[in-house]
Amino acid sequence: MGASKTEHFTDEQNAIATLSKALGHPARVAIMEYLIKVDTCICGDIVNKLPLAQPTVSQHLKELKNAGLIKGSIEGNAICYCIDEKELTKLQSYFANISDKLEKKKSNCC
Template sequence: MGTTKTEHFTERQSEIAVITKAMGHPARVAIIDLLLKVNACIGNDILEKIPLAQPTISQHLKVLKDANLIKGTIEGNTVCYCINESTFELLSKYFGNIASNVIHQDCC
C-alpha cells in the first residue's frame, strides 16, 4: 500500500474526509439519527435504542466525537451527547454545493 500524501490536500478537504469516514458505518448513522430525533443531549438512552453492546456503542461515539460530529458533556457519572451543529453546517454547505453543481451539469 502506498502512503497518503495529505500535504497535497487542503485542510477543508481533509476535514470533510475525516467527517465522511466517521459516517461510514450504519451504527454511527443510527446514533446520529437518534440524536437528531430526540433533539436533546442523551447519554445511557443510546444503549436502550441501539441494539449493540456498551463497549461497541462507546467506540462508535468516540469516532463520532473525534470527527466533531457530536459533542459530549460530563453530567455526574455519565456523558451526555448531542449533535455538533457547526460540523453539520459544514457538511450541508459542502453537499449542497455538490448537489447544485451536479444538477446543472450536462454530462454523459
C-alpha cells in the first residue's frame, strides 16, 4: 500500500526509524554536518552551500526540524538553524548500545 504499519512496532523502533529516515538523504546529512561545522547558521548560507534549489533545501530543513534534529529561530529577516542535540544523542546512544551488545556477544552465527 505504501504506508508503513507503524502501529505494529514499539515506540523506540518507530523513533529510531523516524530519525534514521530523516538522515536518509545525503542533502540532509550535509546540512547536519554544515550546522555542526559552523556556528553561524543562517538558512541562506545552507542554501548557498548545497547544490539544490531554495525550495528543495527549505523542504529538507523542514524534515530535519520535524524529526527534532534541528531547530530554527527567527533572526530579524532571516532564520537561524542549528542542531537540536537531544534527538541526535538518542541516535548516538542507540547505536553505541547496539555495538556494545554485539561486542559482548562475539556473534559467530554466519
